[in-house]
Amino acid sequence: MKQQLLLIIICCAALSVWAQSPRNAAGLFEYAQFVTQDDAGTDSLNLRAKKFFTLPLLVHWDTIYSAEKGGKQAQVADGYVDIELPTSMWGSYIRVAMQYVILPSDNGYYYTIRHLKGGGGSGPPEFPLEEKPTEMKGRHYDQLLTRTHKYLEGVIGYMKQEMSGQEN
Numbered sequence: 001m002k003q004q005l006l007l008i009i010i011c012c013a014a015l016s017v018w019a020q021s022p023r024n025a026a027g028l029f030e031y032a033q034f035v036t037q038d039d040a041g042t043d044s045l046n047l048r049a050k051k052f053f054t055l056p057l058l059v060h061w062d063t064i065y066s067a068e069k070g071g072k073q074a075q076v077a078d079g080y081v082d083i084e085l086p087t088s089m090w091g092s093y094i095r096v097a098m099q100y101v102i103l104p105s106d107n108g109y110y111y112t113i114r115h116l117k118g119g120g121g122s123g124p125p126e127f128p129l130e131e132k133p134t135e136m137k138g139r140h141y142d143q144l145l146t147r148t149h150k151y152l153e154g155v156i157g158y159m160k161q162e163m164s165g166q167e168n
Contacts, residue, residue, distance in 0.1 A: 060080050077100045099114055109163060
């Protein structure tokens with residue numbers, strides 16, 4: 001009876017980790033939201049987005065560039081974060097790469113974080129974050145998903161603060 005109860009608890013915990021990471025229609029992890037902001041124009045939001053991508057503390061930005069998306073100027077950055085996994089077989093950190101896009105408009109901005117890939121660098125070979133590598137233990141993969149989600153939620157919160165123009 002105790003073993004069955006433990007199994008149920010573990011399954012519920014695993015499902016909650018799996019369910020908390022947002023996915024797009026293709027089933028890939030993607031954070032996306034339109035944030036309404038009436039007090040700033042497109043030019044001001046573009047400048048704030050550029051400033052956000054120059055902050056090196058949250059994400060290690062490899063490439064920052066402007067791109068046209070739907071006739072509007074978007075700020076795009078490719079970078080990575082190092083997620084700490086003290087029990088992992090690959091050492092204490094696993095790199096999670098991503099693409100971050102901020103698309104300002106007249107009444108706010110739309111952001112997306114997509115193309116999440118784990119590994120690379122000095123760690124394991126790169127893999128899509130949606131797929132657990134066969135050589136990675138299930139609990140390490142669950143830790144990676146949970147910690148990546150929590151970290152990216154913090155990055156999003158800081159981005160929203162920067163984009164609102166509030167001083168720290």
